[in-house]
């Protein structure tokens with residue numbers, strides 16, 4: 001089947017079934033909009049397994065996504081959607097860009113979960129974008145933005161509970177949404193240690209891509225430990 005799109009971490013193929021795509025998770029890792037890039041064998045398998053488990057977990061708790069099923073170690077089938085070019089970030093604890101942008105101390109706990117939007121545009125370096133900008137660029141209507149924020153908070157609540165059961169803290173994460181043929185907005189893309197910050201409940205250990213961004217450990221060992229915890233649930 002033909003390759004429709006190749007991104008930094010995944011390849012998307014058409015299938016014989018209309019409206020169904022095959023996603024292949026690649027053994028590649030990037031950080032800083034591709035400034036840092038490496039081939040790491042086994043990383044695709046881990047992210048595919050983790051994302052598949054998380055999508056199944058949230059589905060069981062009433063949150064639909066584009067995910068259909070995992071079909072091999074590195075592949076899954078998903079429903080075809082038009083991705084809305086927004087990165088929806090939810091933050092429970094300050095880390096990463098918000099510490100630099102607004103001066104929050106790393107580890108500061110927000111009173112309530114914070115939702116931010118970034119414009120998915122590599123040429124512009126994915127800038128933070130306001131709700132008015134989103135409407136001005138016709139990316140989403142006011143009602144759609146409200147829906148995205150509410151969906152992001154609902155997903156956060158389910159993920160926080162999942163991580164809590166694993167004795168972990170969900171610091172922040174990025175999700176993407178798409179529109180299906182009938183215009184309905186659904187969760188898409190992936191939820192994995194590539195797109196989340198996850199800290200141990202009782203120590204400074206983290207289980208996410210920061211080990212790669214900051215060169216503090218092995219991405220394979222880190223993601224494998226996270227997957228093991230997920231499988232133990």
Ligand code: UDP
Nearest residue numbers: 089095096097098172173174194195196197
């Ligand atoms: N994130 C992501 N893809 C991006 C940018 C951010 O998955 O292109 C995730 C990141 O892993 C973190 C959250 O979104 O869990 C918030 O990222 P932040 O804005 O702090 O940016 P960063 O410090 O990662 O550049």
